[in-house]
Amino acid sequence: MNTAENNPEDFSKSQQKHLMQCWSAQGSYEPIAVEKTEGCWIHTAEGRKIFDLRSAHECINLGFNHPKVLQAMREQMEKVVYVTDDFATEPTAKLAKTLAEITPGDPNKRVWFAQSGAAAVEAAIKAARFYKYNQMVKKGLSTTSEPHLYPYPYKIISRYRSYHGATAGAMSVSGDPRRWLQEPFVVPGVVHAPDAYCYRCPFNHTFPDCDLACADYIDQMIELEGGSAKVAAVIIEPIVGSNGIIPPPPGYLPRLREICDKWDILLIIDETMTGFGRTGKFFATEHYDIVPDIMVVGKALGVYVPLTAAIFSHKVAKSFDENLFGHGQSYSGHALACAAALAGIKILQEDGIVDHAREMGEYLGHKLAALAEKHSSVGDVRGIGLFWTIELIKDKGTKEPLRRATEKYSYTVVSKIAEYLLREKNIYIPADKFGIWVVPPLIVTQEEIDFLVDAIDEALVIADNEVN
Ligand SMILES: Cc1ncc(COP(=O)(O)O)c(C=O)c1O
Numbered sequence: 001m002n003t004a005e006n007n008p009e010d011f012s013k014s015q016q017k018h019l020m021q022c023w024s025a026q027g028s029y030e031p032i033a034v035e036k037t038e039g040c041w042i043h044t045a046e047g048r049k050i051f052d053l054r055s056a057h058e059c060i061n062l063g064f065n066h067p068k069v070l071q072a073m074r075e076q077m078e079k080v081v082y083v084t085d086d087f088a089t090e091p092t093a094k095l096a097k098t099l100a101e102i103t104p105g106d107p108n109k110r111v112w113f114a115q116s117g118a119a120a121v122e123a124a125i126k127a128a129r130f131y132k133y134n135q136m137v138k139k140g141l142s143t144t145s146e147p148h149l150y151p152y153p154y155k156i157i158s159r160y161r162s163y164h165g166a167t168a169g170a171m172s173v174s175g176d177p178r179r180w181l182q183e184p185f186v187v188p189g190v191v192h193a194p195d196a197y198c199y200r201c202p203f204n205h206t207f208p209d210c211d212l213a214c215a216d217y218i219d220q221m222i223e224l225e226g227g228s229a230k231v232a233a234v235i236i237e238p239i240v241g242s243n244g245i246i247p248p249p250p251g252y253l254p255r256l257r258e259i260c261d262k263w264d265i266l267l268i269i270d271e272t273m274t275g276f277g278r279t280g281k282f283f284a285t286e287h288y289d290i291v292p293d294i295m296v297v298g299k300a301l302g303v304y305v306p307l308t309a310a311i312f313s314h315k316v317a318k319s320f321d322e323n324l325f326g327h328g329q330s331y332s333g334h335a336l337a338c339a340a341a342l343a344g345i346k347i348l349q350e351d352g353i354v355d356h357a358r359e360m361g362e363y364l365g366h367k368l369a370a371l372a373e374k375h376s377s378v379g380d381v382r383g384i385g386l387f388w389t390i391e392l393i394k395d396k397g398t399k400e401p402l403r404r405a406t407e408k409y410s411y412t413v414v415s416k417i418a419e420y421l422l423r424e425k426n427i428y429i430p431a432d433k434f435g436i437w438v439v440p441p442l443i444v445t446q447e448e449i450d451f452l453v454d455a456i457d458e459a460l461v462i463a464d465n466e467v468n
Pocket residue numbers: 115116117118119121163164165166237241242270271272273298299
């Protein structure tokens with residue numbers, strides 16, 4: 001049928017007019033009409049072929065249109081797309097078991113499914129608070145007889161440079177300045193800790209002489225926030241994502257694990273961005289050899305279908321055997337999404353994609369390090385696997401950032417670089433306030449990395465000129 005909407009010009013105009021774009025003032029919204037996607041590339045209606053260097057918000061780890069995933073989805077669609085969790089479906093059951101088995105720790109876990117990272121984070125926070133409540137009731141500690149225990153441990157410790165999602169609870173635990181848009185109507189009970197950000201250490205220390213002062217500070221915070229009687233959990237991204245791709249120093253996560261165990265509070269690890277091979281291991285947590293109490297996964301989990309999960313360790317899950325898990329939503333455990341996820345996990349496991357990501361990551365890391373030497377605007381290059389950032393600065397000596405957190409968003413050199421790469425090189429690049437990201441689909445080839453880094457090398461001249 002030849003309707004106006006079939007015409008690319010018309011559907012992009014229609015989307016521009018009617019779609020509310022995320023995190024944007026709508027007046028400057030100009031979506032590019034897409035004809036099809038394939039591998040790492042977006043083919044536009046105008047005949048351009050654009051490399052998606054942001055892997056569609058870090059969701060498309062396997063690249064677009066992987067035939068095995070599409071086939072698994074087709075086959076599942078013919079059987080069951082969705083039924084409620086009063087019924088069991090093969091993909092939902094298999095995926096819950098698979099996630100329980102492939103995530104760190106005892107496989108005797110339970111999994112709760114949602115459709116956004118934020119929703120899974122909300123579930124993790126609620127479950128941590130319920131768990132602490134159940135624990136107190138079990139110990140016979142009345143919430144009224146001992147007023148200092150009232151109502152039950154509820155505080156969540158998060159960090160400033162963190163993002164856990166845009167809904168009320170998830171945004172409250174995010175330290176990201178986007179939280180300010182919601183204040184003062186945030187969910188109470190969250191305390192933010194300093195970051196494990198060695199390039200700009202909040203304590204002005206240097207690793208390893210610091211002896212992980214940033215982790216020990218959290219120990220002090222827990223004590224001063226009331227210890228186990230008041231604090232339910234610590235939530236962290238194993239490698240900070242949206243706030244600048246910041247891997248922690250070695251030993252940081254194990255130290256945090258020890259601190260949580262000492263206080264008997266839960267450690268929630270949010271792997272929404274880092275899971276499913278992104279960092280060169282199946283989960284980023286595996287680099288640090290720790291076991292979380294609750295793990296959140298999302299983005300690349302569903303491959304092409306929105307699917308996220310909160311995965312509860314046996315210790316947490318068993319507390320809900322007799323007590324209510326007071327949380328839920330429609331479409332939880334969606335069979336079609338679970339079938340896509342299972343196909344995606346199988347490909348990651350059987351086709352060597354995670355090893356490939358690790359190898360390509362090492363190659364990419366070396367090439368990006370060379371850019372840091374060459375360009376006066378590059379302050380730091382950091383990352384792991386295929387999860388890298390180039391932090392831009394105004395002055396290499398003072399490390400003056402490109403933009404302070406409190407500065408109002410404006411058109412910056414980062415925007416200029418992103419525009420240049422899209423216009424001149426057909427590369428769609430993710431950028432934050434502080435720099436540009438290099439997070440290609442995990443199937444990226446060495447030739448594609450050469451092409452990407454050469455283009456970034458040229459684009460960085462824009463930042464060098466601005467800095468100089
Ligand atoms: C670590 C982390 N957690 C949670 C979220 C929220 O995920 P969603 O956008 O699917 O709600 C994000 C999104 O970027 C994230 O990076």
